[in-house]
Amino acid sequence: MNLGNLKNIRIVLIGTTHPGNVGASARAMKSMGITDLVLVDPQAFPHPEADARATSALDVLQNAKIVATLHDAIEDCGLAIATSSQLPSLRWPEIPVRELGSKVLNSSTDKPVAIVFGRERTGMHLDEIQQCQHLVQIPTNPDCRSLNLASAVQLICYELMMANGIEKTPVRIKNEYGAQPTIDDIDRFHKHLFATLEDIEFLDPEQPKLIRQRLIRLFAKAQLDQNELNIMRGILTAVDQKK
Ligand code: SAH
Numbered sequence: 001m002n003l004g005n006l007k008n009i010r011i012v013l014i015g016t017t018h019p020g021n022v023g024a025s026a027r028a029m030k031s032m033g034i035t036d037l038v039l040v041d042p043q044a045f046p047h048p049e050a051d052a053r054a055t056s057a058l059d060v061l062q063n064a065k066i067v068a069t070l071h072d073a074i075e076d077c078g079l080a081i082a083t084s085s086q087l088p089s090l091r092w093p094e095i096p097v098r099e100l101g102s103k104v105l106n107s108s109t110d111k112p113v114a115i116v117f118g119r120e121r122t123g124m125h126l127d128e129i130q131q132c133q134h135l136v137q138i139p140t141n142p143d144c145r146s147l148n149l150a151s152a153v154q155l156i157c158y159e160l161m162m163a164n165g166i167e168k169t170p171v172r173i174k175n176e177y178g179a180q181p182t183i184d185d186i187d188r189f190h191k192h193l194f195a196t197l198e199d200i201e202f203l204d205p206e207q208p209k210l211i212r213q214r215l216i217r218l219f220a221k222a223q224l225d226q227n228e229l230n231i232m233r234g235i236l237t238a239v240d241q242k243k
Contacts (some may be wrong), residue, residue, distance in 0.1 A: 003033040005164050010036040011153060012073045012080075014128060015119040019044045019070060021059060023053030024150030025117075032157035033164075036112070038073040053185035055151075060153055070116065070128050077164035078111030079104070080211075082124055082132035083156065087148040092135040100156070114215055117155055120149055178225030189229055191240020196236045211235040 011029055016022050026037055037060050040046060047067065048102040054061045058166055067073050074080045081104070093175055095103055102114045118124035122224065123146075129135060138147060138155050147155070181189075195211060203211065224232065 002164070005108070006033045006160060007036070008112045008114050009034050009104060009160060010038055010073075010077065010114045011157070012040060012070070012116040013042070013149070014040040014070060014116065014124060015043065015152075016045070017120050017151065019047030019050040020122060021149045022047075022064075023055075023057075026038050026050075026057040026060040026064070027220055028150050028154035031058050031156050032057045032161040034160065035060050035063070037061070038114075039064055039066050039070075040070050040073050042066065042070055048133055063109045069126065070131055070189050072116045074116070074131065075226070076112060077114045079107040079134075080114040080115050080116055080132040080159035081134045081136055082118075082129040083138070083152060084123055084129065085134050085140065085152075086123065087135070087137060088126055088129055091127055091204065093133065095134045095136050097136055097156075097159055101159050103134070104160055105163055111215045115160075117149060117152060122186040142231045150166065176226050181229045182226065185226070185229060186219070186224075189224075189233060190219070192233060192236050196239050210239045 010035060011025065012023060013025060016039065018023075019042075021044060022039065029035060029037060039068065044050075045064075046061070050061055051058060065073075081100070082092070087094070104115070107113050114132075115136075116128070118128070138152060140147065184225070190212075193215065194203060198205050
């Protein structure tokens with residue numbers, strides 16, 4: 001994962017009342033590769049509960065900047081995005097959460113981009129939303145729209161990390177149907193298959209290997225389980241005995 005592109009992304013928390021939420025937000029950020037945290041007029045910070053909830057993201061807390069107003073937090077940014085569980089009555093330019101990442105990453109190459117989160121009880125005030133160019137609402141169950149602050153931070157940071165791109169981790173191929181044969185079992189099956197196919201003169205030992213590779217790929221796609229592999233070996237043995 002190239003975390004460099006996420007360096008210019010700033011998380012701004014306005015007027016937090018629970019220090020635990022600040023710690024949990026720092027952890028949510030760092031786990032997604034985002035480390036720039038600015039706190040606007042926090043009610044209890046620093047605080048041991050914030051440290052406890054941050055766990056391995058203590059450095060994000062220690063480097064957090066504390067400022068008095070939202071303007072102080074975002075004045076050097078090229079773009080600021082408000083987050084809210086409610087849409088204001090005067091609709092503000094919304095960005096669908098799945099489009100947030102590309103929007104933010106495009107702008108953050110130039111100047112910092114701020115994602116702004118509101119107070120636990122009252123969210124962002126209208127005048128604060130209006131200092132931001134866009135608004136993002138994370139889709140939720142309409143009967144329970146409001147997320148815990150750190151959960152909202154986690155989801156937004158996850159979207160940003162996914163938009164930035166993660167290295168594809170190899171998927172372990174799990175055989176859904178039965179015991180998985182070992183690589184060695186499969187290797188021995190391939191050898192048996194080719195020997196039998198040469199015996200019955202389907203394969204020419206002198207010929208190029210393409211057909212062997214295609215057969216290997218065919219069985220790789222089939223992901224034989226141990227029973228199926230035994231059946232294939234049984235068929236080959238029966239063919240061998242016919243000669
Ligand atoms: N009653 C408040 C709750 C705020 S929760 C309200 O509805 O605004 C604290 C913060 O978490 C919010 O200000 C917002 O920044 C973020 N948040 C919570 N739920 C969210 C959602 N569904 N979409 C976007 N942000 C959300």
